[in-house]
Each structure stands twice: as C-alpha cells, then as structure tokens.
Amino acid sequence: MEDRTDGRNANQLRPLGCSRTILNRAHGSARWSQGNTIVLAAVYGPKAGTKKGENPEKASFEVIWKPKTGQIGKQEREYEMILKRTLQSICLVNVHPNTTTSVIVQVVGDDGSLLPCAINASCAALVDAGIPMKHLAVSISCGLMEEGSIILDLTKSEEEKLKAFAYLVFPNSPLSVIDKVHSSKEEPIEHGIITSVSYGAMPVSGYFDCLERGRAASAAISEFLRRSLQKQSSEDASRAAQ
Amino acid sequence: MDVDTRNMTPTNLIDKIVVPGDVVLDLTKMENQTIKLGSGLRQDCDCISVLQAGKLRLSKPNKYWVESSQKRYVPSLEDTVLGIVVEHRSDNFLVDIKAPNLAFLPVLAFEGGTRRNIPKFETGTLIYARVVKANGIMNPELSCTDASGKAAEFGQLKNGYMFETSTGLARMLLSSPTCPVLEALGKKISFETAVGFNGRVWVNASSPDDVILVSNAIMRSEFLSGTQQRIMAEKLLQRLEKV
Numbered sequence: 314m315e316d317r318t319d320g321r322n323a324n325q326l327r328p329l330g331c332s333r334t335i336l337n338r339a340h341g342s343a344r345w346s347q348g349n350t351i352v353l354a355a356v357y358g359p360k361a362g363t364k365k366g367e368n369p370e371k372a373s374f375e376v377i378w379k380p381k382t383g384q385i386g387k388q389e390r391e392y393e394m395i396l397k398r399t400l401q402s403i404c405l406v407n408v409h410p411n412t413t414t415s416v417i418v419q420v421v422g423d424d425g426s427l428l429p430c431a432i433n434a435s436c437a438a439l440v441d442a443g444i445p446m447k448h449l450a451v452s453i454s455c456g457l458m459e460e461g462s463i464i465l466d467l468t469k470s471e472e473e474k475l476k477a478f479a480y481l482v483f484p485n486s487p488l489s490v491i492d493k494v495h496s497s498k499e500e501p502i503e504h505g506i507i508t509s510v511s512y513g514a515m516p517v518s519g520y521f522d523c524l525e526r527g528r529a530a531s532a533a534i535s536e537f538l539r540r541s542l543q544k545q546s547s548e549d550a551s552r553a554a555q
Numbered sequence: 556m557d558v559d560t561r562n563m564t565p566t567n568l569i570d571k572i573v574v575p576g577d578v579v580l581d582l583t584k585m586e587n588q589t590i591k592l593g594s595g596l597r598q599d600c601d602c603i604s605v606l607q608a609g610k611l612r613l614s615k616p617n618k619y620w621v622e623s624s625q626k627r628y629v630p631s632l633e634d635t636v637l638g639i640v641v642e643h644r645s646d647n648f649l650v651d652i653k654a655p656n657l658a659f660l661p662v663l664a665f666e667g668g669t670r671r672n673i674p675k676f677e678t679g680t681l682i683y684a685r686v687v688k689a690n691g692i693m694n695p696e697l698s699c700t701d702a703s704g705k706a707a708e709f710g711q712l713k714n715g716y717m718f719e720t721s722t723g724l725a726r727m728l729l730s731s732p733t734c735p736v737l738e739a740l741g742k743k744i745s746f747e748t749a750v751g752f753n754g755r756v757w758v759n760a761s762s763p764d765d766v767i768l769v770s771n772a773i774m775r776s777e778f779l780s781g782t783q784q785r786i787m788a789e790k791l792l793q794r795l796e797k798v
Contacts, residue, residue, distance in 0.1 A: 340625070340626045340627050341625075341626075358627075358655070359627070359655035360655065361655060361656045361657060405597075405606065408606075408691055409655045409691055410691070410692055411656075411692075412655045412656070440574065440575065440607075440608045442625065442626070442627070443607050443608075443623055443625035443627065444607075445575075445597075445606035445607060446575035446576070446606065446607075447575065447576060447604075448575055448576025449574060449575055449576060484576065485574070485576060487574075487576040487577045487578060487604075488568065488573065488574075488577040488578070489577065489578035489602075490567070490568060490578055490579060490580065490581055491578055491581045491602060538574075539574055542572065542574050542608050543572040
C-alpha cells in the first residue's frame with residue numbers, strides 16, 4: 314500500500330473537530346474541521362414565506378455558499394444545489410409549511426473533501442437550530458487508486474492526483490430501543506445513501522468498493538457527531554460559569 | 556459496535572441526550588396504552604423517533620418529550636409570550652414572536668375592547684400576550700385577555716428593558732418553585748419581570764442600575780446550577796452595594 318503524503322493509512326480519517334453555537338446572531342451555527350479543511354455553517358429560520366418557484370405546502374431551504382477567496386461561480390452554484398437537495402431530504406418539510414430556512418456556508422480552509430465537510434457542518438448547524446430532521450447526515454470522500462485500493466478523506470493534493478473519487482453522504486446510525494434481531498428483515502437505516510457525487514471515471518466494482526468503505530467509515534463520523542452533540546450541553550455549563 | 560444497542564430498553568434512553576433519528580419507543584410492544592407525545596418526537600409507523608436533539612424526558616404515566624433549547628420559538632397553545640408589533644392592519648396587529656410565522660393579535664382581544672376604543676400600538680411596541688391558536692400551518696393568534704376575558708397583566712409593557720434569551724432559559728425562569736437567581740435577586744432589589752416562553756424577558760426596576768444588574772444576572776444564569784446561581788447573584792449584589 315502506498316504511503317499517503319501525510320502519513321495516514323488508507324482507512325484513516327483526519328482529526329475531526331466540531332463546535333456548535335459559535336455565532337451569536339445566527340439561529341444555529343456549527344464549525345466543522347477535517348484536518349485543514351474547515352467550514353463554518355450558519356442557519357437562519359424558519360422564516361415566513363417561500364420563494365417564487367417553491368412549493369408552499371412544504372418548508373423550503375436556501376443555501377448560500379461563500380468561498381474563501383474569489384468570486385462566486387459555477388462551482389459554488391453546484392455545491393449549493395447539492396447541499397440544498399441533501400438537506401431537503403433529511404429534514405421534515407411538512408412541519409412548517411410555507412417557510413424558508415437559509416443555510417449559509419463559509420469556507421474557512423480548503424484542503425480537499427470540501428463538500429463533505431460542508432455537509433457535515435450544515436447538518437450540525439441544523440441540529441443546533443432545532444430544525445426537525447428525520448436523521449442526521451454523515452459525509453465522507455473516497456478515492457480510487459490506480460491499483461484498485463480505496464483511500465478515505467482525501468486531501469487537495471490527493472484529489473488532484475487521483476483519476477477518480479467520490480463524495481458520499483450516508484444517514485447516521487441511530488440509537489434504537491427496538492431489538493434489531495426482530496426487524497432484521499428490513500435493511501438498517503445506515504445502509505441507505507443520501508447523496509453521491511463522483512468525479513472521474515471508475516469501474517462499477519470500484520464504485521461499490523468506495524460505497525462499502527465509505528459506509529464503514531461513516532459509522533466513526535456518526536459516533537463522533539453524536540458525542541459532540543452530547544458533550545456540548547455539559548460544556549455549556551462550564552463555559553457559562555466562567 | 557452493533558451488539559451494544561440491541562438490548563436497550565426504553566428506560567435506558569429516558570434522561571439521556573438523543574439525536575434526530577433515534578428510536579425511543581417501540582409501539583408493537585405496547586398495546587392498549589395511550590401515550591402523549593410532546594415536542595421533538597414523532598410517530599413513524601410502529602415506532603416513535605426523535606426530531607430534535609435534546610434530553611428525552613418522561614412524565615409518568617405516559618407523557619414523553621424532548622427537552623431542547625433554541626433561539627427560535629415554536630408556538631403552542633396557552634403559552635404566554637412577549638411580542639413586538641410589526642404592523643397594524645384593520646382587524647389585527649401583526650406581532651413578531653420569534654416563530655416561523657408572524658402572529659395575529661385581533662384588535663378587539665383586549666378587556667372591554669370595542670371598535671371605538673382600539674388601542675393605538677405603534678410599530679415596535681412590546682406586548683405581553685397569550686397564544687390562543689397555534690397549529691403548524693396557520694399564523695398563530697394571540698390575545699391580551701385571559702380565558703375569562705379579564706386583562707390580567709396582559710397588554711403593553713411600558714418602560715423597562717427587554718432582552719432575548721433561549722427558550723430553555725425562559726422555561727427555567729418560569730419554573731416553579733421560583734428560579735434561584737430570581738429569588739436571590741428579589742431579596743435585595745425590588746423589580747418586576749415578564750418572561751415569555753418565546754425567549755424574551757422584560758425587566759423593570761426603579762433605577763437603571765437595578766435593571767442592568769437584574770438583566771445581567773438572568774443572562775448569566777442559563778447554565779448554572781441553583782447554588783451557583785445564588786452565589787453569582789450575591790457577588791453582583793455586593794458589587795452594587797460597594798459603589
């Protein structure tokens with residue numbers, strides 16, 4: 314197995330960081346970092362009224378992507394569309410019809426896996442704002458190497474060198490009081506997939522390998538997100554006492 | 556990793572922090588029982604799952620809800636809220652209560668309200684009112700009278716200072732027995748407060764120093780325990796007496 318530039322092995326993720334409620338005025342906010350890729354997400358809403366083309370019987374989402382430098386172009390619009398579709402599928406849109414929730418994503422650092430980092434940050438910000446959701450979304454990038462092996466959580470240099478890679482978004486693994494043995498005839502929820510964006514050409518077997526590895530790694534990210542959501546409430550107590 | 560979650564019983568998730576997607580009750584195991592679901596939970600075919608992250612609570616015998624604290628408010632019936640008038644239409648005031656929709660306050664919903672003595676509220680007036688209609692779909696409706704039609708402290712709040720908090724802090728201030736910070740402050744300062752379930756607090760006292768002290772004490776007390784709140788309030792009071 315080739316050595317990756319930063320010394321990680323194929324399945325190792327970069328150190329994850331998540332902090333919530335960092336912006337005073339936003340209704341929900343979160344900052345998510347994966348190594349040097351850092352994204353700040355803010356959620357405002359729900360606010361009354363929907364935009365012109367949207368269905369007024371459902372809540373609608375509006376995503377604004379702010380790059381670190383440069384003007385807003387097609388790449389940003391593409392990210393906005395992917396993020397909007399992903400968030401729409403995890404949130405319950407029938408609870409607050411005829412409202413708009415705005416999600417603003419600000420890129421603070423970009424070292425590869427930018428879209429997965431932004432999806433994770435937006436999901437944490439939506440939880441912080443109390444928007445009703447069906448489940449959480451956990452996102453990861455997987456790259457296919459020349460000889461067919463998979464590496465996870467790509468850096469920018471790895472993305473540029475690889476022939477093909479994919480960004481995948483899975484539902485999180487929920488805690489359940491239902492005995493899983495009884496409901497084993499249904500597939501567990503974490504076997505689903507919410508979003509998949511692939512770049513480059515890869516064989517079908519390679520893509521399915523990516524899915525498998527990505528799903529396994531998403532359990533670790535899902536556990537990290539759960540712990541950071543649980544830790545936040547006890548941290549608030551110590552922070553406010555200062 | 557999967558084996559741990561298989562044998563969880565419902566009591567294991569009560570008073571624990573849950574995230575959206577967690578399944579907290581299995582309805583196939585509970586037959587002929589009525590359970591009441593509060594905020595943050597929904598029924599998904601045969602199980603009850605979580606909508607918002609927070610602490611799962613159970614009030615015996617059968618009421619379940621998720622306790623969470625947000626900056627925005629979801630209107631519910633019979634809550635008392637503080638609203639700010641945004642517009643005056645012919646038969647309602649449009650009032651902002653930090654909810655997804657603007658609330659309507661009918662022009663006649665005051666004690667002894669008739670077409671001849673409609674109150675003149677300008678944009679920006681602070682109102683203490685009660686929610687009389689709240690479903691997710693329509694604009695919520697408010698009223699400045701209690702159930703029997705009397706004014707009962709509802710209406711415009713004049714003077715004083717209003718600040719915004721989270722819904723969690725507002726619920727703590729309104730809990731009974733009296734919140735420790737309010738009790739500690741009330742022993743030395745005389746002040747009046749109005750707390751809205753929607754995360755707005757209004758404080759009025761005879762001098763501006765007292766208003767500032769009470770407001771700061773309340774804002775700082777969100778994550779403190781009872782004893783810590785009393786200690787914090789006493790420190791602030793000592794500072795005022797020294798000056």
